[in-house]
Amino acid sequence: KWMRYAEAGSEAVREYDWQAHRAIYHRLIKEITLPEIAPSAHDRLLVCDIDNTLLGDRAALREFLSWQQDHRQNVVLGIATGRSFHSAQAILAAENVPTPDVIISSVGSCVHWYDRDRRRFVEDAAWSNSLLRNWDPDALANLAVALGLEPQGFLEQKPGKASFFVGTADVNTLAEDLRRNGFVGETVISHGRYVDLLARGSGKGAAVEYVAQILGLEPNQVVVAGDSGNDIAMLRACQHPIIVGNASDGIRDHPALAHAYTARATHAAGILEGVQHFRKAGLW
């Protein structure tokens, strides 16, 4: 354990030293100074979760990104994450992932489009506003705490997303208990630890469908990839879902995900394996 912790420490230091900072600055400066190539003839959308899907294996990520760079004219790259928008941007930048075309953050509560001409993200206000009807965070927090849930930090709370730790709540009956007490939104449980209560009609699945619709793409032009509980909604809603090899929360055996492609490879290599599967089968 000592050896593992000591090694992890020296690895963490490398992430924060001047070499690493220099690499990030160089990449960001390049992004600002080189002409941007936006998907021009896009006919496909690929949406990936971040933690334990796109990220988690750097060698696999490099391989995935080289495929993505070769296909960026046609394939719109989207991210769908439980993280907040800023946390998602920070981790993607730190891992040298080129700026995606769209970021779905806070488990589907926010959508940001990247404007390549102005080089900045723009929040999709129509999406966020559509979620706020009947959203009463105080009443929801009272109910959640009464059921044994413990609030996550302030930064994790967003309009349309109230997030908790499981605490002493019974995860098997939680969704039903909430419903019985008047909650009409979506209950998302991940890693046996996180509970997100989302506005009705929200979640990664609904957000991906919205993004595809804005892009004018049909359901069969969309592929999504994920690994855990908060990906179930988008994996279920999509015709061509990829479950990466390192998936958790029992999603491999989830009855509503029998149509998913379960990759043998893990993390970003699993995404690539799934993408190639759907390409070869002529489905995407």
Ligand code: GLC
């Ligand atoms: C991310 C978010 C957290 C959420 C979890 C599961 O860790 O930061 O708020 O509960 O994903 O969706």
Ligand code: MG
């Ligand atoms: Mg994940």
